[in-house]
Amino acid sequence: MRYHDMTIEAASATLERTPDKRRVGGFSVRVLASPAGEMRPEDAATVSYDDKALQLSLQQLETRALDRAGLVALGRTLAGLLLPPKAAGALAGAGDLLAASLLAIGPDDGLRLRLRLPPQLAVLPWNRDHTGMxxxxxxxxxxxxxPVRTIALPMRQPLAAGFDVSYLVAHDFVDPLGRSVDPARIAAFHFTSSYGTNYETTDLAPRWLRGIHVVRGQQGLAASSVAYAVESVLIDGANVVNESQQRFATGPGERWRIQLQLYSARFVARDALFGTPAGTALSLTFPDGQVETRTLGADATETFEGLARGQYSVKLDAPGMAGITPAAISHDQEVRLLVLSYLDMS
Incomplete structure (x- = not known):
């Protein structure tokens, strides 16, 4: 069978966090060449996707947890991203050129899709490899x-070739109790390899990582395992791991279980002299400067779950003198907020 190429370019990949903490990815799609022609640069179509939903489907795919309906839905999602409808005002779209190319080639010929992808999109299963290696x-x-050489045969002695081996590695983020942490909370993820390679990313999808590196030793080529260490995971402006403390290897089906230092804090507002509940609301300032305000009930207590380890400050809304209280969150704890009421000062 003779194959004809249709080259599709995905470019200008972005990944943004919305005000409601959703992660929205996007890129532009353009056909560079096909049996039916090409798209002009100004005809490129822009597509977007829910990164959290896509990552969940990819994780289920890696663990064989995706059923037939899920596989069909994932395939349709990827096809919709790769072959979007024609953009407004464009002469042609990727889907149009695909249909036209299938009509243009002979009945005994095949059409082969060639993709040009930025690194952020290369981890998606456009051409699925079930080995994970x-x-x-x-x-x-x-x-x-x-890498390419001419070898004269027969050879006087064997010639060895060394191959590095990479594995598709997924990762799960959990709190100290082993509960799953929403990946949408993670602003950045940084880890390093034992060979000094730095990986700083906001993309939490499974990624290909080198697990075996070939080195030249005294006895010839040898395999050297590559290890990885987590340097930082940023949530709400704070690093929630200890640098280089959590170390991982790679292998078929490998999933890193990364524990994050997230804790609960119970804030208790009391009158400084009488110890009675005081205050109507409190405002908690996070390490990155964002402020969350909550109304207090009759007991003047409020609990925040999943706080990143770091420095916070609390402002209490209460009649009297209630200053700003600093709070260093490093474990599950209770923070007392004292108010000098007008009665105390009378």
């Missing part, structure tokens, strides 16, 4: 550094 040529055993 990839091998890439690294070096020859002898001092030849060109």
């Amino acid at each position: 990839r091998a890439q040529f690294d070096r020859w055993e002898d001092p030849v550094f060109e």
Whole structure:
């Protein structure tokens, strides 16, 4: 069978956090070449997707938890992103050129889609590899550094070739009690490899990571395992892990379970002299400066769950003198807020 190429480019990838803390991804799609023609740069179509929902589907795919309906839905989502409708005012769209290309080629020919993707989109399963493992040529055993070479046969001695092995690695974020943490809360994720490679990302989808690196030793080529350490995970402006404390390897089906330092704090507002409940509301300022205000009940207590380890400040709305109270959250704790009421000062 003779194949014809249809080259599709995805560019200008973005990933943004909305005010309601949703993660929305987007990119532009353009057909660079096809049997039916190409799209002009100004005809590129912009698509967007719910990153949290897509990541959930990808995690279910990796763990074989996605049923047939889920697989069909994921496939339709990816097809809709790759072959969006024609943009307003455009001469053609990717879907139009696909249909036209299928009509243009002969009945015994095939159409092959070639994708040009930025790194942020390369982890999506456009061409699904169920092994979760990839091998890439690294070096020859002898001092030849060109990956392509001519070898004269027969050879006087064996020639070894070394391949690095990468695995598709997923990760789960949990609190100290092992409960799942919503990935939408994570603003940035930074980890390093034992070979000094830095990975700083906001994309929490499964990613290909090198697990075996080929090195040249005294006895020839040898396999060296690559380890990884988590350096930081940012939530609400605070790093919720200890640097390099959590270490992981890679392998088939590997999932990193990363524990985050998230705690609960119970704020108790009391009269400084009489110890009675005091205050009608409190405002909690987070490490990144955002402020959350809550109304207090009759007992003048309020509990915040899942607070990132870090420095906070609390302002109490109460008659009398109630200053700003600093609070260093490093474990589940109770924070007392004292009010010097007008009665206390009379």
